[in-house]
Amino acid sequence: MKILNQRQIRQMIERLAIQILENNFESDEIILAGINNNGMGFARMLYERLEAHTSIPLTLTNIRLNPADPLAAAVEMDISPDSLRGKAIVIIDDVANTGRTIFYAFKPFMAILPAKIEVAVLVDRKHKSFPVKVDYVGLSLATTLRESIDVQIRNVEEEAVYLV
Template sequence: MTPQTKQQNLILDRAQIEQKVTRMAYEIYERNFEEQELVLAGIYPNGHTLAEKLATQLQQISPIRIQLLQVKLNKDKPLQEPVQLEPESLSLEGKAVVLVDDVLNTGKTLAYTLNVFLSRSPKKVEVATLVDRHHPLYPIAATYTGYSLATTLRERVQVVLKEDEVAAYLL
C-alpha cells in the first residue's frame, strides 16, 4: 500500500478540536493564573496556528497578556539551520513560555528548540500539544495534551488547521 492510498481515519473533528483547545486554554490559565504575561511559542506551521487558537481562548477567559511567538526550524535536519523566532525582539527573560506543537511524537522537534528558549532565561517552559503519540526518544513530555493516542511507529497523525477544514487524521 503506497502512502497515497493509505486509509485516512478521522480521530478528531472540528468540534472536538475546538473543545480540546478550550480545555487546554483553561488548564494553561489554571497553572499560570499568577502570571502577568504568557508567551505562546508555536512551531510553524500547525503549532503556530494552534498557539493562535489557544491565545484567542486565553484572552477570553483570563486577564493574562498573551504574546505570540512563531518558531521556525528544519524538522528533518534541525542542526543544519538555526531555529528562528519571530518576532526576534520579544524578550523571554523571566516569562512563562508555552511551547506549542500540533503532534508530539518522539520529542525531537521540541528538544531542538529548547536551547533557543533556555538561552533567553525564561521563568519556565511548558509544552502544549494537540495530539500526543507517546513515542518519546527525547526527554520531552507534554504539560498540556488535547488528545492522547497510542499509535504504532508506522502510523502517522496529520493535523489540519485550515479555514475550511479543522481535523486530525490517523494515517
C-alpha cells in the same frame, strides 16, 4: 481515518486554554511559542481562547526550525529571546511524536532564564526518543510506528485530525 472533528478540536482547545490559565494565573505575561506551520496555527487557536478568558498579557510568537534536520539551520523566533526573561513560556506544536522537534525548539530559550517553560500539543503519540515532557495534551494516542497523524487546522470548515 478521522479521529477528531472540528467540534472535538475546539473543545480540546478550550480545555487546554483553561488548564494553561490555571497553571499560570500568577504570571505577569504568558508567551505562546508555536512551532512552524501547524504548531503556529494551533498556537493562534489557543491564543484566541486564552484572550477570551484572561486579562493576563499574552504574546504569540513563531519558532522556525527544520524538523527533518534541526541542526541544518539556526532555530529562529519572531521576537528577541532576551524579551522573554522571567516570562511563562508555552511551546506549542500540533503533534508530539518522538519529541525531537520540541526538543530543538527549546534552543532559543537556553541562553535566558524564563519563569518556566511548558509544552502543549494537540496530539501526543507516546513515541518519545527525546527527553520532552508534554504538560498540556488534547489527545493522547497510542499508534504504531508506521502510522502517522495528519492535523488539518488551516481551513476552519475542514478542521480535523486523521490517523493515516
